[in-house]
Amino acid sequence: MHRLNTADPGFAAAFAVLLEDGRNVTARVDAAVSAIIAEVKAEGDAALLRQTARLDGWMPDGPGALRVSAGEIEQACATLPAPLLEALEVAARRIEAFHRAQLPADLEMPGEDGVALGMRWTPLDAVGIYVPGGKAAYPSSVLMNALPARAAGVGRIAMAVPAPGGALNPLVLAAARRAGVEEIWRIGGAQAVAALAWGTESLAPVDRIVGPGNAYVAEAKRQVFGRVGIDSIAGPSEVVVLADGANDPAHAAMDLLAQAEHDEAAQSILVTTDPGFADAVASAVEAALRELPRAAIAGESWRRHGAVIVTRDWEEAVELTNRLAPEHLQVMVDDPRALLVRIRHAGAAFLGRHTPEAIGDYVAGPNHVLPTGRTSRFASGLSVFDFLKRTTWVECDAEGLRRIGPAAVALAEAEGLDAHARSVALRLG
Amino acid sequence: MHRLNTADPGFAAAFAVLLEDGRNVTARVDAAVSAIIAEVKAEGDAALLRQTARLDGWMPDGPGALRVSAGEIEQACATLPAPLLEALEVAARRIEAFHRAQLPADLEMPGEDGVALGMRWTPLDAVGIYVPGGKAAYPSSVLMNALPARAAGVGRIAMAVPAPGGALNPLVLAAARRAGVEEIWRIGGAQAVAALAWGTESLAPVDRIVGPGNAYVAEAKRQVFGRVGIDSIAGPSEVVVLADGANDPAHAAMDLLAQAEHDEAAQSILVTTDPGFADAVASAVEAALRELPRAAIAGESWRRHGAVIVTRDWEEAVELTNRLAPEHLQVMVDDPRALLVRIRHAGAAFLGRHTPEAIGDYVAGPNHVLPTGRTSRFASGLSVFDFLKRTTWVECDAEGLRRIGPAAVALAEAEGLDAHARSVALRLG
Structure with a gap:
């Protein structure tokens, strides 16, 4: 398990190691x-x-x-x-x-200018x-x-x-x-x-x-x-738990282990501003590992990839979270929404002290198929959008084409695509 | 150029050849x-x-x-x-x-039951x-x-x-x-x-x-x-032009050539119910090829991959279009929207007699980066969705967790994930 403190001189290097932790090595098949x-x-x-x-x-x-x-x-x-x-x-x-x-919803722009546009799902x-x-x-x-x-x-x-x-x-x-x-x-x-x-x-x-x-x-x-x-190729699971000292350490510890028990390559990270709470959670993890059925897997994940990070303030915690771009994020503080608006990258967030990530794995409603390995920087969880596609459409009347057609002709000619230009120009009469 | 007629006994086989036309062969690099x-x-x-x-x-x-x-x-x-x-x-x-x-728009489901849900872009x-x-x-x-x-x-x-x-x-x-x-x-x-x-x-x-x-x-x-x-790997461009006999054959011909002039591997297909119009367009393509600057490219594309298909009715034309799932679709008939609602797969549609596809390449507004090679069955054109990602969120209060938590515990236990079950059960007190 990695222990980091943003106040330590070696923090930047240690955090970089955590970011590049190569958990996702697969066999060549x-x-x-x-x-x-x-x-x-x-x-x-x-x-x-x-x-x-x-x-x-x-x-x-x-x-x-x-x-x-x-x-x-x-x-x-x-x-x-x-x-x-x-x-x-x-x-x-x-x-x-x-x-x-x-x-x-479908999009329709009526086109008072003779050019109607739309997009259909x-x-x-x-x-x-x-x-x-x-x-x-x-x-x-x-x-x-x-x-x-x-x-x-x-x-x-x-x-x-x-x-x-x-x-x-x-x-x-x-x-x-x-x-x-x-x-x-x-x-x-x-x-x-x-x-x-x-x-x-x-x-x-x-x-x-x-x-x-x-x-x-x-x-x-x-x-x-x-x-x-x-869909995207799923890698090992991860969670970042942001938690203040007012939480029960046993709760945060079990949340970290719920992620760790998936797979030895899973990664669980606690970020807190309270060093005493950090220690208490680390101890609670060890205690819980003594009685979990999947302790072998969870323990291996925690020892190899787990981390406890102490930050000076929540500003720092948010910034580290954005760099980690986690699949799952728990925000266990009094006003979790105030932190959420500053989080730019996370697959799914679980807010407050009564929302363990596991509730989202099963019954909350949002999807549990989520972007792993820092890909929430650009990817999203499974959704109806994975099963829909879009068709855009354009409908010009003669007047609309007269209005916007000449610009198309000019650009097509500049690109050397004459048939493009002519297909418009022919209709301008 | 392929000439097909749905009334011919060999149609199904000939159309299958067109569907599997391997235009997208790239070098191994x-x-x-x-x-x-x-x-x-x-x-x-x-x-x-x-x-x-x-x-x-x-x-x-x-x-x-x-x-x-x-x-x-x-x-x-x-x-x-x-x-x-x-x-x-x-x-x-x-x-x-x-x-x-x-x-x-972002999604927010307030959660009168103690479980608020949302999705943020x-x-x-x-x-x-x-x-x-x-x-x-x-x-x-x-x-x-x-x-x-x-x-x-x-x-x-x-x-x-x-x-x-x-x-x-x-x-x-x-x-x-x-x-x-x-x-x-x-x-x-x-x-x-x-x-x-x-x-x-x-x-x-x-x-x-x-x-x-x-x-x-x-x-x-x-x-x-x-x-x-x-984004998706773009292949050679294609267009399907659905056009009735009331169109000027020179217009449809130039629309087909606008696609063909991109690339020898491009594909342009006319589908019409009017055999006379089909012949007139084929002749107009030959005539236009005699004076187009990019005639070498466009001619090669037309001869190798181009097609003119005569159907018995518009029902058949729609069905063939859905099987072709074209990148671009022109619908040059009196009531194009009546046909559009029956089209399931097309990257972008251009409706009516005054909307050549080239207007969409430059100035109409919708994107011209579109799914090629029949991939509009599952893919869409470039859009703001390519530059956004989603974070879903869940926020339970104590009462909400008591309501839905037991179901999560039951399912986690059935899946053998005890730390998942305990992370919920611990909070149920």
Whole structure:
């Protein structure tokens, strides 16, 4: 764990090390992924069956067995305790409401000058959602990926989830059902991405693929980009907790560990103006690590990438936060909104003493798929905007064209594009 | 030129060929680009000077010579005829007005239930704009890239433009000045992208890089993606012209050629219900090609990739357009809006008989940087959204957390993330 104090002479150098902390090193799997994609393109379903046997360790009877049937989904849901289904329902309703509220309005500028302009938002026809399987099967991620697509009006959602040994997590299936996903494929890895992008005899291609995955999935998304759209490549998670000394150190400590337990490469950073509180949180982290089930992972993350930073004032704390541009930001002070307006870069913010980041992972409403690794400087969390595209339009009448056409002719001629100039000039008569 | 008729038995196969027409084949330059980027990362300005000498054919005196001075910009503008500067002003004003109208509002859901939610839009701190130089220096592209960034509120815009022999197009400099770009670098190619992404002693790094370029620039953007944001990789341009027999064939022909003159790989497609009109347009294209300055390029594009498609009715025409998902769409019929509402995929639409696509390239207002190669199925034109990012926020009070917290605890426990569950449960007291 890094301990930093802005008053120390070595602070700038130590903070620079923290900023460039290379947590996001992935294996080079380009060639293996190219080969998998080429097989799926060339052989379709046959390639998927072979790869599923080889990579997921089970042999489907045929292409039909790759698709999860409605009966299986019903059966899986029937095994789940009612309180868990109710919790899923609370989450789904709130996520739906927030993403519906994001829906943008079309733009229309009537054009009294004879030139009407506008911009129209339309949903994508078909999207693919990749859901990691096995040990890290997260039903919450199914809701966070599928519900914004539904809110945007996407007609077809195809979900791919690897099924080691053929089995699936029932809560993942319940989340898919609640999110209105009817097309679920028991396929994982680069082969799932290839099938979604290029299609096979059984699986129609989609227009965009979203969702996190391992190094193979990430590389496959990179390789099919252009053929289809993709969301950003997710890296390890991070949180910055801004907290004053009035907080319970055990709360801040557990918030830091909630991030750390995701992954050894996750990063949790406390920033406070109170050195005594900093020490208390560091001790509380150690105490909590003694009894957490995922202490091995969380402890490794905390020791390697965790940090406690003491600043002279909140001004400094805000400035460091902007440089860190964190995925998650907690602001545990009396007037968190006063600090929030000065934060320029953060994927999602959690305000006040009663808003642990985990509330946003599950039920608050905003999306938990967020930009990692300082990319909130330029990127945003998943939203309805990922499932919409825009068409701008222009409509001139003869008078409007007479008004603005000559400027277009002058510029087209200056650029040496005569057919452009003539296409306007011909209509000016 | 492809001639298709939906009534022909071979239509489906011929249309499939048109859809998969591989116009977007670029050279493999990965290794060369990796080497250039590594040099800039390691050696900064010194690498830029060396590469400029080697690749752009002029030797800057020192890093200072890479930046275009205010005096040079003034001098360049002074050489330009007033009518051309006025045309630039007409374009700039309209582009500004349209992009300001795009600016989205923040979202706030007050949270009577003790859970307030919101979403805030903020501009990027710094963006880089790549402007191709040499023979294809397009001042209109400077406006189309820089003005949306300004409208979004981006604080710093750094423009890079190659200067073969050290010289720049004065109209490009005038467009930059009009767009409020004060930081112009006489650097091109992969080295410009590397410098913008990683920074050098003289050039501070940016957060996102936009703008078209050659194969080296495109590959460099691909390689720095993640470190910074990038816009989509532009492919060759295309237009679909839907036109009924009441149009002047010479108009439709020139519209097709305006697209074709960009590039041998451009694609122009006429779709009409009137076979006689189809013939007349094909003849008018041949006639116009005899006198166009860029006939060699336009003719090559038309012969290789151009198409004239006759459909039975407008329903079919709309359906084919949706499958083509064109970058540009002209709708030259009496009631173009009635067709537009049935178009699901198009980057930009130009409605009616008085709205040639070229009006949108220069002065109409909407952006001319648009998704190519059927990517309007999932992608959109450049806009203020390219220069903004979102931060969502959640603020629970104690009562709000008591209401929704238990559902989060249940889901976190089901996912095996105990620190997540405890960070909420601790606060439920």
